Amino acid sequence: xxxxxxxxxxxxxxxxxxxxxxxxxxxxxxxxxxxxxxxxxxxxxxxxxxxxxxxxxxxxxxxxxxxxxxxxxxxxxxxxxxxxxxxxxxxxxxxxxxxxxxxxxxxxxxxxxxxxxxxxxxxxxxxxxxxxxxxxxxxxxxxxxxxxxxxxxxxxxxxxxxxxxxxxxxxxxxxxxxxxxxxxxxxxxxxxxxxxxxxxxxxxxxxxxxxxxxxxxxxxxxxxxxxxxxxxxxxxxxxxxxxxxxxxxxxxxxxxxxxxxxxxxxxxxxxxxxxxxxxxxxxxxxxxxxxxxxxxxxxxxxxxxxxxxxxxxxxxxxxxxxxxxxxxxxxxxxxxxxxxxxxxxxxxxxxxxxxxxxxxxxxxxxxxxxxxxxxxxxxxxxxxxxxxxxxxxxxxxxxxxxxxxxxxxxxxxxxxxxxxxxx
Amino acid sequence: xxxxxxxxxxxxxxxxxxxxxxxxxxxxxxxxxxxxxxxxxxxxxxxxxxxxxxxxxxxxxxxxxxxxxxxxxxxxxxxxxxxxxxxxxxxxxxxxxxxxxxxxxxxxxxxxxxxxxxxxxxxxxxxxxxxxxxxxxxxxxxxxxxxxxxxxxxxxxxxxxxxxxxxxxxxxxxxxxxxxxxxxxxxxxxxxxxxxxxxxxxxxxxxxxxxxxxxxxxxxxxxxxxxxxxxxxxxxxxxxxxxxxxxxxxxxxxxxxxxxxxxxxxxxxxxxxxxxxxxxxxxxxxxxxxxxxxxxxxxxxxxxxxxxxxxxxxxxxxxxxxxxxxxxxxxxxxxxxxxxxxxxxxxxxxxxxxxxxxxxxxxx
Numbered sequence: 001x002x003x004x005x006x007x008x009x010x011x012x013x014x015x016x017x018x019x020x021x022x023x024x025x026x027x028x029x030x031x032x033x034x035x036x037x038x039x040x041x042x043x044x045x046x047x048x049x050x051x052x053x054x055x056x057x058x059x060x061x062x063x064x065x066x067x068x069x070x071x072x073x074x075x076x077x078x079x080x081x082x083x084x085x086x087x088x089x090x091x092x093x094x095x096x097x098x099x100x101x102x103x104x105x106x107x108x109x110x111x112x113x114x115x116x117x118x119x120x121x122x123x124x125x126x127x128x129x130x131x132x133x134x135x136x137x138x139x140x141x142x143x144x145x146x147x148x149x150x151x152x153x154x155x156x157x158x159x160x161x162x163x164x165x166x167x168x169x170x171x172x173x174x175x176x177x178x179x180x181x182x183x184x185x186x187x188x189x190x191x192x193x194x195x196x197x198x199x200x201x202x203x204x205x206x207x208x209x210x211x212x213x214x215x216x217x218x219x220x221x222x223x224x225x226x227x228x229x230x231x232x233x234x235x236x237x238x239x240x241x242x243x244x245x246x247x248x249x250x251x252x253x254x255x256x257x258x259x260x261x262x263x264x265x266x267x268x269x270x271x272x273x274x275x276x277x278x279x280x281x282x283x284x285x286x287x288x289x290x291x292x293x294x295x296x297x298x299x300x301x302x303x304x305x306x307x308x309x310x311x312x313x314x315x316x317x318x319x320x321x322x323x324x325x326x327x328x329x330x331x332x333x334x335x336x337x338x339x340x341x342x343x344x345x346x347x348x349x350x351x352x353x354x355x356x357x358x359x360x361x362x363x364x365x366x367x368x369x370x371x372x373x374x375x376x377x378x379x380x381x382x383x384x385x386x387x388x389x390x391x392x393x394x395x396x397x398x399x400x401x402x403x404x405x406x407x408x409x410x411x412x413x414x415x416x417x418x419x420x421x422x423x
Numbered sequence: 424x425x426x427x428x429x430x431x432x433x434x435x436x437x438x439x440x441x442x443x444x445x446x447x448x449x450x451x452x453x454x455x456x457x458x459x460x461x462x463x464x465x466x467x468x469x470x471x472x473x474x475x476x477x478x479x480x481x482x483x484x485x486x487x488x489x490x491x492x493x494x495x496x497x498x499x500x501x502x503x504x505x506x507x508x509x510x511x512x513x514x515x516x517x518x519x520x521x522x523x524x525x526x527x528x529x530x531x532x533x534x535x536x537x538x539x540x541x542x543x544x545x546x547x548x549x550x551x552x553x554x555x556x557x558x559x560x561x562x563x564x565x566x567x568x569x570x571x572x573x574x575x576x577x578x579x580x581x582x583x584x585x586x587x588x589x590x591x592x593x594x595x596x597x598x599x600x601x602x603x604x605x606x607x608x609x610x611x612x613x614x615x616x617x618x619x620x621x622x623x624x625x626x627x628x629x630x631x632x633x634x635x636x637x638x639x640x641x642x643x644x645x646x647x648x649x650x651x652x653x654x655x656x657x658x659x660x661x662x663x664x665x666x667x668x669x670x671x672x673x674x675x676x677x678x679x680x681x682x683x684x685x686x687x688x689x690x691x692x693x694x695x696x697x698x699x700x701x702x703x704x705x706x707x708x709x710x711x712x713x714x715x716x717x718x719x720x721x722x723x724x725x726x727x728x729x730x731x732x733x734x735x736x737x738x739x740x741x742x743x744x745x746x747x748x749x750x751x752x753x754x755x756x757x758x759x760x761x762x763x764x765x766x767x768x769x770x771x772x773x774x775x776x777x778x779x780x781x782x783x784x785x786x787x
Contacts, residue, residue: 107522110520110521113520122772122773124520125768128768128771195780195783202786263657288641385491387774387778388492
């Protein structure tokens with residue numbers, strides 16, 4: 001009796017392999033196939049997106065250059081108290097002379113000058129001058145005196161404090177700069193002088209303008225999408241082309257078109273002067289400021305709101321509204337209680353799309369934003385392309401990325417990410 | 424099906440074959456600013472060089488505007504695709520400091536002047552760093568609308584005088600040049616500008632002067648914007664590169680005139696990236712393209728002054744317009760009565776701090 005049961009328990013396939021194992025094999029095979037199918041995409045994203053981004057983010061704290069170029073000086077710093085009033089000892093000066101000599105020979109020392117010049121003006125020329133003249137120092141009585149003779153800045157204790165502070169492989173100075181703060185000479189961290197504060201202001205402006213632009217696209221996009229979703233397909237397809245046409249037009253063309261329309265000698269001002277609404281001396285300034293950025297970006301980002309809204313609204317059955325009306329709801333109540341809640345996922349999807357695109361926008365604010373309408377991304381671009389201070393550019397970029405992630409989590413908590421539909 | 428395959432194979436072989444022929448000539452990538460400027464280099468340097476060396480094909484790349492950043496990325500990635508980069512003096516100094524471009528032995532690598540003066544003397548102190556071969560002297564200066572004022576502005580102080588010369592100004596969105604001009608307009612001697620700017624009071628004074636016109640300024644970031652703003656009547660006075668203004672005045676016949684007072688001299692020139700794929704060819708090209716005759720030739724196509732002293736007397740007429748180019752050079756005596764010579768080393772030290780302050784000042 002018992003024997004029979006045990007033999008029956010182990011089910012086998014036709015070729016005698018236990019079913020369990022056979023099933024496992026089949027599952028594994030399936031998993032490998034599906035893994036192989038996603039591998040190309042995964043590798044692609046890893047190579048072209050994740051790795052460069054990580055590399056860029058790491059630059060915001062990278063400070064290896066100081067240790068690499070001052071290999072003799074850095075280890076000696078532990079023997080010097082930067083909080084005292086004494087300059088470093090003879091051994092540190094001697095190590096510095098040797099490091100600069102070696103760096104001048106290898107033509108690498110000026111990189112250190114450029115790095116430290118981001119912290120303190122004049123370091124660039126100090127290292128340039130020192131590299132040129134350091135050969136003169138040979139077996140002096142005092143290395144300290146000899147260096148100060150080359151350039152009296154070597155006798156400034158704050159300069160040595162700076163080098164000691166920036167001796168590690170990582171630095172916080174770029175992140176401090178990115179939030180308008182700095183390390184003071186006495187080692188404490190404090191705000192930058194007011195006339196140099198800018199980044200916090202730009203972050204706040206980027207956020208508020210992006211929110212405003214998102215709100216404007218909802219305001220303008222909602223009625224359009226409603227119209228498109230409720231009209232007969234034949235007509236709505238025609239109208240859809242009107243939405244998509246600007247979407248397919250080059251971004252630069254659309255931005256420049258706004259300049260031609262809005263500038264002081266532009267089409268709209270000309271028209272208003274011609275029909276006598278304003279006088280020729282009081283032409284309205286509508287571009288190269290905040291207004292220009294809001295107008296142009298709302299227009300450019302509108303399709304990103306209309307498309308998800310439209311596809312969500314398309315799925316709301318017309319009978320819902322009819323049912324509500326037949327049960328005695330007014331038009332407005334029916335819209336508020338039935339249609340609006342059903343279209344919320346579209347607003348959520350469009351809103352997040354528009355907001356995240358807006359927050360990183362660069363070329364449109366650059367062209368039409370003037371001074372009051374530029375974004376933090378314009379500063380990032382400046383530090384990557386113009387000042388070549390990639391550390392600060394990376395720090396600003398990292399902060400922007402964290403800000404977006406934080407807002408995304410907040411959105412998930414309040415609205416719920418499942419509550420988002422692209423159609 | 425078989426036939427199609429055969430045809431495709433033949434096609435592939437053909438492509439590979441012609442590709443093989445194309446490889447026999449060297450493609451040299453030269454990165455410059457595009458537009459009229461690259462055109463002038465094409466006519467004055469590239470075309471004659473390719474005629475002499477039929478095996479060289481010069482490819483123009485117009486990304487010099489972001490050249491320093493892209494070059495750094497290329498060198499760091501170990502994948503340099505450029506052979507020569509056209510670079511402003513300030514960028515060349517930074518790139519050379521960072522070891523991203525090759526040092527040049529000017530007297531060995533470059534041609535001597537016709538009278539035998541070695542290149543290093545002929546270029547003189549325009550060789551601002553060991554990696555740099557300057558080609559042109561340009562200036563950033565002002566243009567104004569001739570139809571907007573009863574009496575035309577004549578000095579830099581007039582640019583800052585809103586009462587006598589009302590209307591918007593176009594200035595570059597940058598601390599460089601504007602701080603110098605503010606001080607000169609405030610009465611500082613052009614030779615003392617950097618001494619004054621080296622003191623905190625001097626910087627305050629410059630920003631205070633800029634404050635007086637801040638509300639009437641349209642800030643530009645690309646040199647082509649100012650001629651457009653002037654032509655549209657959006658501004659009445661604006662700063663830009665003198666070659667852009669020449670184009671608007673002489674070629675497009677806009678109602679614009681030059682205000683040369685306190686023009687700021689700067690340089691443009693060639694550098695060779697570290698790890699350039701055809702470094703030897705690039706050096707050969709530089710020797711030809713930056714000799715006395717070639718530098719003088721470029722002035723036929725664009726109104727920038729040649730960087731060699733020996734080229735100046737050879738500047739002739741514009742190739743298409745037929746006008747004498749000498750009076751349009753920033754270096755012409757009538758135009759250079761009062762000039763600011765940009766101190767690149769001073770800016771290398773102070774650009775970070777003053778730009779930070781300038782950006783914060785703008786945003787206020």
